Amino acid sequence: MTDIVELLQTAGLTGRGGAAFSSAIKVKAAREHKARLIVNACDGEIGAAKDAWVVENHLPELLEGVELVTGGRRNAKTLFAAHRDSKTARRFAEAGLRVLETPERYVSSEETSLISLAHGGQARPMAKRAPFVFGGRDSQGKRIRPTVVLNAETLLRVSQINRYGADWFRSFGTTAEPGPRLVAVGGHVERRGVYEAEAGLRLTSVLAMAGGLAADIEYVGVGGMGGVLLTAEEVRSATWDGPGMKRFGGSMGPGLITVWNPRDCPVEVATRMIAFGAGESAGQCGPCMFGLPALSRDWVAFSENSNRETHWHLIRRLGQFSGGRGACGHPEGVVRFAQSALRVLGAELAKHADNSCTKAGGRSYAKLA
Numbered sequence: 441m442t443d444i445v446e447l448l449q450t451a452g453l454t455g456r457g458g459a460a461f462s463s464a465i466k467v468k469a470a471r472e473h474k475a476r477l478i479v480n481a482c483d484g485e486i487g488a489a490k491d492a493w494v495v496e497n498h499l500p501e502l503l504e505g506v507e508l509v510t511g512g513r514r515n516a517k518t519l520f521a522a523h524r525d526s527k528t529a530r531r532f533a534e535a536g537l538r539v540l541e542t543p544e545r546y547v548s549s550e551e552t553s554l555i556s557l558a559h560g561g562q563a564r565p566m567a568k569r570a571p572f573v574f575g576g577r578d579s580q581g582k583r584i585r586p587t588v589v590l591n592a593e594t595l596l597r598v599s600q601i602n603r604y605g606a607d608w609f610r611s612f613g614t615t616a617e618p619g620p621r622l623v624a625v626g627g628h629v630e631r632r633g634v635y636e637a638e639a640g641l642r643l644t645s646v647l648a649m650a651g652g653l654a655a656d657i658e659y660v661g662v663g664g665m666g667g668v669l670l671t672a673e674e675v676r677s678a679t680w681d682g683p684g685m686k687r688f689g690g691s692m693g694p695g696l697i698t699v700w701n702p703r704d705c706p707v708e709v710a711t712r713m714i715a716f717g718a719g720e721s722a723g724q725c726g727p728c729m730f731g732l733p734a735l736s737r738d739w740v741a742f743s744e745n746s747n748r749e750t751h752w753h754l755i756r757r758l759g760q761f762s763g764g765r766g767a768c769g770h771p772e773g774v775v776r777f778a779q780s781a782l783r784v785l786g787a788e789l790a791k792h793a794d795n796s797c798t799k800a801g802g803r804s805y806a807k808l809a
Contacts, residue, residue: 445467452606453609455594458694460692469574471511476516480521480554480591481532482522482542486696490593490695495528495532501599502595508599518538519540523544524541524543542554561582575587593695613639614640617681621639623697627701642680647699654702659700660697661697663690664693667690667777668780688780718774738753746790758779
């Protein structure tokens with residue numbers, strides 16, 4: 441029988457939680473260091489739904505993936521992470537699994553947040569010198585045992601690769617990004633839901649599964665809070681894969697597409713998302729504690745009074761986030777979204793600033809309402 445690590449390497453499976461790191465490398469390291477496995481089924485991104493879908497529809501296959509990754513170790517003590525009081529947490533509990541219930545906050549489902557919570561700490565990101573699959577210590581010097589975190593869909597794909605083979609897996613997607621992958625399509629579409637897709641599809645083909653892109657749609661978000669905003673025109677020419685999304689400063693991310701309601705003021709929607717990102721940080725590193733609230737204020741100032749000074753302040757603020765200075769990638773994700781919103785919402789920002797926006801939530805609409 442082919443070793444599962446070798447099979448995953450041949451298949452080219454990468455993590456489906458958004459980071460797209462080689463699953464073979466993670467599983468190999470986890471086995472070598474007898475790392476404890478945490479299954480991440482938190483659906484932590486705004487609008488995410490595919491983890492819950494996997495647990496509801498493919499729990500036996502997910503558990504088979506767990507068995508393959510852990511090598512069937514009796515003392516593996518795998519933890520199944522889900523938001524507190526969620527349907528996913530209840531399903532895990534009903535199946536007799538060890539549930540790691542997390543607070544329903546944005547950064548609580550980040551990889552190192554889950555590891556911290558599993559070791560008795562708070563569900564906050566931890567700085568790391570090396571991946572915790574090798575073990576390590578937290579900022580207080582407490583020992584962290586070797587731990588690996590894998591997304592629910594990733595484990596589903598591990599099971600499928602074991603059942604059907606690497607060639608079957610590579611028959612989907614592209615050479616660089618092989619395999620089937622789930623995508624949650626939400627927002628202003630006919631049929632919100634989770635769909636089976638693959639890299640290399642036209643973005644319009646993915647949206648067609650949910651009823652298509654209506655003629656009045658103007659903006660579509662790809663990747664949630666850490667993703668990018670595209671115009672409808674860009675969506676009609678875009679390919680849903682790494683290179684296709686990189687053209688717009690993004691990536692495939694965690695498999696999430698949100699069609700914005702054309703009746704809503706897009707500037708207000710972007711403002712709320714940036715403010716949400718600032719409020720959902722762990723509040724423990726400078727970029728989150730000070731940088732994101734300042735970015736939110738600068739965005740509001742520019743949207744309400746667009747001039748050279750407010751524009752310069754916003755551009756300067758966006759440029760201050762670089763180099764991964766925090767314990768996680770949350771600040772960079774919010775900045776990525778803000779940069780894309782600034783790029784595509786130029787005309788809308790002008791309307792918003794001079795009180796001529798008549799869409800729901802717009803400044804002139806708010807005065808008339």
